[in-house]
Amino acid sequence: MDATKRPLYIPPQMGLYAEKHRLFEIMQDLLGGLLIHRPENPLDFLIRQLKFSNCDAPRIFLLGPPAAGKTTIAMWLSKQLIIPRISRENLLTNEWSALASEVQHHQERKEAIPEVLWAKLIEERLQLEDCLCSGWILEGLPDTRELSRSLQVMGILPRHVVVLHAPDIVLIERNLGKRVDETTGEVYHTTFDWPTDETIRWRLKAPEGISEKETLQRLLEYHRNLPGIIQSFGKSMKLINADQPCADVFSQVLSHVRLPPRSNAPFSPRILLCGPPGSGKSLQAALIAQKYGLINVCCGRMFKEAVASGTRLGELIKSYTDSGWPVPDKIVIKLLSKRMNRLDCYIRGWVLHGFPRDEDQAKLMPDAGIFPNRVFFLTVSAEIILERLSYHMLDPISGERYHSLYKPAITREVNDRLLINPKDMEETIKSKVEMYFRLSKGLEESFEDAIFINGDQDPQTVFEYIESYVINTLPVKEIWNL
Structure with missing residues (x-):
C-alpha cells in the first residue's frame, strides 16, 4: 500500500487476513473492556486481555x-x-x-x-x-x-x-x-x-x-x-x-x-459450488449472485471470454479447447486468480462454479489467493443426471433449447427439426459423470467444512437451503475442546 497516493488502494489480502484472525472481534472486545473497566493503565490492561481473552x-x-x-x-x-x-x-x-x-x-x-x-x-x-x-x-x-x-x-x-x-x-x-x-x-x-x-x-x-x-x-x-x-x-x-x-x-x-453469535464484522460471501454435471450449479450461482449482488465466476465462461479477447493467454487456451484437450491447471488458476483478486470481488463477494474439479486443483487455490468461506456440494445421483442432460435438443432455426421430458417441442414440425449436440449424447455424459464421481471423494476431503445439499429437488428449495447457510453464521467446530 503506497501512502503517497490517493485514493489509497487497500490490497484484498489485508481483508482476508483480518477475517481469518478475527481482528474485528478482537478490537471490539478490547475497546469494550477499556470503556467498561476504565483501567488506570490501559496498556497493561490490553496486554492482559490479549494474553488471556479468547473471542471464541x-x-x-x-x-x-x-x-x-x-x-x-x-x-x-x-x-x-x-x-x-x-x-x-x-x-x-x-x-x-x-x-x-x-x-x-x-x-x-x-x-x-x-x-x-x-x-x-x-x-x-x-x-x-x-x-x-x-x-x-x-x-x-x-x-x-x-x-x-x-x-x-x-x-x-x-x-x-x-x-x-x-x-x-x-x-x-x-x-x-x-x-x-x-x-x-x-x-x-x-x-x-x-x-x-x-x-x-x-x-x-x-x-x-x-x-x-x-x-x-x-x-x-x-x-x-x-x-x-x-x-x-x-x-x-x-x-x-x-x-x-x-x-x-x-x-x-x-x-x-456451538453456533457463534452474529458478528458485526463486515462479511463478503465467497461461495464455492461443487457438484457433478447437471446438478444445477450454474442456476444456483445465477440466483444467489442476482439476489445479493455477488460476482458470478464461471470457469467455462471465463475460457470463452479469454479466447474472444484475443490475448496471448486466450490464444493459448484456444489451442487446448480446439484440440479437445483439458486446459492445464496452471493456466486455469492463473486466469481465475487474476479475476478473483480484483477489488470488486473482494468488496461484493463472489460465487465460483466449474472449478475445482479434483483434489489437485483444490490444493492450488490457497496459493492463488482464493479462499472460499462457504463451500457447497450439490449431490445428485448418476441416474438423475443422465435424465437431466441426455434429452437436450436444439432448434437450429430459432436457437431454442428443448428437453424431451421437461420441455418438449410444442409442434411436430419443430420436433422433427431438433438436433442433439454431441456433448449431450448419453455416452459422453456417462464418461463425464463417471470421472466426477471417481475424483469427488478427494475433492470433498479437501474442504472439511463443506455443506452437502440434495440437488434432486425443486431449484427454489435448493436455493433457500444455500441462502440460509450464506446469511447465517456457521458452527465453528475447531474452537471447542471436544
Whole structure:
C-alpha cells in the first residue's frame, strides 16, 4: 500500500487476513473492556486481555425455573466443552474469597444478600485464568433483573442465553423425586433417572426445599422475576422445552451454544459450488449472485471470454479447447486468480462454479489467493443426471433449447427439426459423470467444512437451503475442546 497516493488502494489480502484472525472481534472486545473497566493503565490492561481473552470461548447463561434440569444440563455442558460451571452453591466454596465469606455471614444472620454483592462475587470468579481462557457457564444466574443489570454494568456479557421451560405441574412432579449424590454432586430422579449402582443409591439424599409448597413458592418467585430478565436479554435468548428426555434437551442446548453469535464484522460471501454435471450449479450461482449482488465466476465462461479477447493467454487456451484437450491447471488458476483478486470481488463477494474439479486443483487455490468461506456440494445421483442432460435438443432455426421430458417441442414440425449436440449424447455424459464421481471423494476431503445439499429437488428449495447457510453464521467446530 503506497501512502503517497490517493485514493489509497487497500490490497484484498489485508481483508482476508483480518477475517481469518478475527481482528474485528478482537478490537471490539478490547475497546469494550477499556470503556467498561476504565483501567488506570490501559496498556497493561490490553496486554492482559490479549494474553488471556479468547473471542471464541463460550460464555453461557443457563436459566430456567426450579426442576427444569439446569444443574444436569450445566454439568454435561461443562464436561463436554471443558469449561467451569458456576452456580450460587459453588461460588460460596471459595474459602479464600472475602466476598464469599461476606455472603455466608449474611446467610448465617438470615439477611437478604444484596444483588451487587452476588455480582461482585461472580466477577471475581470470572476473572480467574480458567474462565478467561476457556469460558464459563453460569447455572441459574442471573435470576433477577437487578442481578442482570449489575452484571451488565460490570461487563459480564454472555454470548448465549439459554432458558429452559416446562409446565409448572411437570416441574413440581420432577422436584418431588429429585435425589442428590453428595459425593459427586450428580442429580438423579426416582422415576426418570434412577442409578443402577447400588452403592450410589445408598448415597442419595433428598435435597432441602423440594416439597410441593416450597416448589410452588419458588416457581412464583421465578415467574415474577422472568419479565425483568427477558428485558435484559430478550433478543439473544433461546427458549428450549425441558419437558422431554434430558438427552434431547442437552442436544438442543449444545447445538445452540456451538453456533457463534452474529458478528458485526463486515462479511463478503465467497461461495464455492461443487457438484457433478447437471446438478444445477450454474442456476444456483445465477440466483444467489442476482439476489445479493455477488460476482458470478464461471470457469467455462471465463475460457470463452479469454479466447474472444484475443490475448496471448486466450490464444493459448484456444489451442487446448480446439484440440479437445483439458486446459492445464496452471493456466486455469492463473486466469481465475487474476479475476478473483480484483477489488470488486473482494468488496461484493463472489460465487465460483466449474472449478475445482479434483483434489489437485483444490490444493492450488490457497496459493492463488482464493479462499472460499462457504463451500457447497450439490449431490445428485448418476441416474438423475443422465435424465437431466441426455434429452437436450436444439432448434437450429430459432436457437431454442428443448428437453424431451421437461420441455418438449410444442409442434411436430419443430420436433422433427431438433438436433442433439454431441456433448449431450448419453455416452459422453456417462464418461463425464463417471470421472466426477471417481475424483469427488478427494475433492470433498479437501474442504472439511463443506455443506452437502440434495440437488434432486425443486431449484427454489435448493436455493433457500444455500441462502440460509450464506446469511447465517456457521458452527465453528475447531474452537471447542471436544
